[in-house]
Amino acid sequence: MMDERRRSHYLAAMGVTLWTLRDVQDRPALAGTVALEATYMPGSPARLRGEPGPDAMMPPVDPPGVPVAAETPPPEKTGVSDPAQMDWDQLEAAVAGCRACGLCDTRTNTVFGDGNRRARLMVIGEAPGADEDRAGVPFVGRAGQLLNRMLAAIGYPRESVYIANVLKCRPPGNRDPRPEESLRCQGFLARQVQLIRPGAILAVGRIAAQHLLQTDESVGRLRGRWLELGPDRIPVRVTYHPAYLLRSPEQKAKVWDDLTLVRRRLDASSG
Ligand code: SF4
Structure with a gap:
């Protein structure tokens, strides 16, 4: 349970001086776990099979007909063509040499991921920005520093978590990733999730x-609800991207709610 000292520390880290902590247990939208069944496998898009609530299931979403696994990592570089079969070294080499989408022509560096490969908490963001493209590391710059402070405030300093993006290469001008780029890249992220098998995923943005x-x-x-990802049913919490928080600091209290619940979930599952 978060105490007042930790809350004050978080508020200071986030630059928030005045706000009122709401009891999330009293909020109907947060009171229960939302049952979603999703399958997110290398080489195929995630498939959302459920809608919030155990009795309101959605039909499966058919994956777009884009060949993903066959085009993703170059076999000649790793000797393994399917990310789902790769170990960490093979996966990192495959990303470094990947030319499966056009972003390979404009990137400075690939941005594989960063942190503890045995992490209990995995943070997943969108795509590298200019700072990340230069450094080859996710979440650097002002948004990365804010994320670091947020994580530290709930007792999960950056070095204890694993941070990765949906895309491993920067879209020019920081535009949104195109669907075909995400499809071609997703096998890498899926394998990272498989290898880590975190206790929870925080999806930012x-x-x-x-x-x-x-x-x-x-x-x-x-x-405001727990989602589940893949056959391992990894709990997923969605929150705002730290870059958005830099522009809209009034949303920081909501992120505190989200992070608090992630911390509680991890505490409960480690007991
Ligand atoms: S974004 Fe992903 S699929 Fe595209 S070139 Fe980079 S690593 Fe390969």
């Missing part, structure tokens, strides 16, 4: 949430 959950719902609608 609209693009990451919509890609993982194969939905076009807004972050505002996806927040």
